[in-house]
Amino acid sequence: MTIQTQGGVDPTLQRTITARVNGRDVSGVVDTRTTLADWLRDELDLVSVHLGCEHGVCGCCTILLDGQSVRACLMLAAQVNGRDVETVESLSSDQTKLHPIQEAFQEEHGLQCGFCTPAMVLRTKEILADGRERTDEEVRQDISGILCRCTGYQNIINSVQCAARKLRAGSPAPIAAGTGTGGSSDQNPGA
């Protein structure tokens, strides 16, 4: 059993944790009841982790834990000790130099209010990591764990397909018929 005594602090109520967050080792003291989402937002200022419902329904707090999408409101901060956490801040902090997935969401109008966008962008990064082509129907199912109340999803699906093409640029694989309904204005994708 891990009992980290911290100068008399009760380890059942407070822990010191170290996690790799967006490529950087971060340490902190957390109350054991603090959720991962609250720790990322309140202590690390990673406010892209949006809290909509705080009980695992809306998906807006989705982060990547060791590369897998999880709901940050359904984990305790103490549980990520020694783990790798990624939020959308890791993609690009420079508004003039967006990540191809971010560019795709901008070009295809894949957002309106933006509340679900960080989660959608991270989920897109996760699903496109395998380099596989997807039908729009597959994309629709892949993003079904995140609620968007603005777009009606079609522009998000277009954005994911656009991002897939950008990430595949240079690959000789043709775009399958019936996929990629969203055209992109980018004449030179991936550049």
Next chain:
Amino acid sequence: MKPPRFAYYDPDTVAEAVELKARFETDAVVLAGGQSLVPMLATRLAKPDALLDINRISSLQQLEVGPTHVEFGALVRQYQLETDPLVARNVPLLAAVTHYIGHVENRHRGTVGGSLAHADSAAELPTAAVTLDAEMVIEGPAGRRVEAARDFFAGWMTSTIAPDELLVAVRFPITPADAGWGFVEVARREGDFALAAAAAQLRLDEAGRVSEIAIGLASISDRPLRATEVEAQLLGQLPTADAVAVAARAIEEQVTASDDMHATHSYRRHLAATVTQRAVLEAVGRAQEGNRS
């Protein structure tokens, strides 16, 4: 929407976890994947004195294929059930039902044991466990005991795990190569709880008659149920579309769920027969294909 204060323990071994359960009894809850428990904490439906996080116990994370059974440690993630070819090959129905659990973000964390111990009658894994005659491996201060899935679910969100016990594994029988299986779920949206769902697995003899059949239903009662009357009517019969449709109606008598905001009792009776019929026909189709090849 923040969890209440609790004493957090993260034991390294099953023995330590059982010791903590024995100490806190009903004042402790076990945190596995957290996909049901953490919402209950956030909404304060659960306010335990102690939270026992079992995620560090490595012995609960094993998946072992034995000669007759596949044994899943309680902490095997649902995502692994869905994607590991060992599961699809040995217990295909289990791999298929898992896809219907919440969303992939939930399945990345959600565990086999967590879903079974939560004992929600609308949930897919309890229904699969009852259908496939899985066995629960439960450890307490006196040692390990094994309980049949059909006896394990004791009522609404209730299992037979005693306050000082921990569910450590579940064993699913390896599916015979000639068996066919089917699973049909009706929910309002992708990832929602089932309004009704049916799992079926069967074998056919050389004349094409049903020689073995198991059907399990979710969300029609306080616990997952076997469709015993439907099974009895189809056993030994040729599973024609008409025969299956008639037999499936027998499930209606087992529907005890009352009206709720999602469905009336009479709609659930109708759904139960429909999903039963479709799941059995899916299983028949697969069994016939298997017998031809």
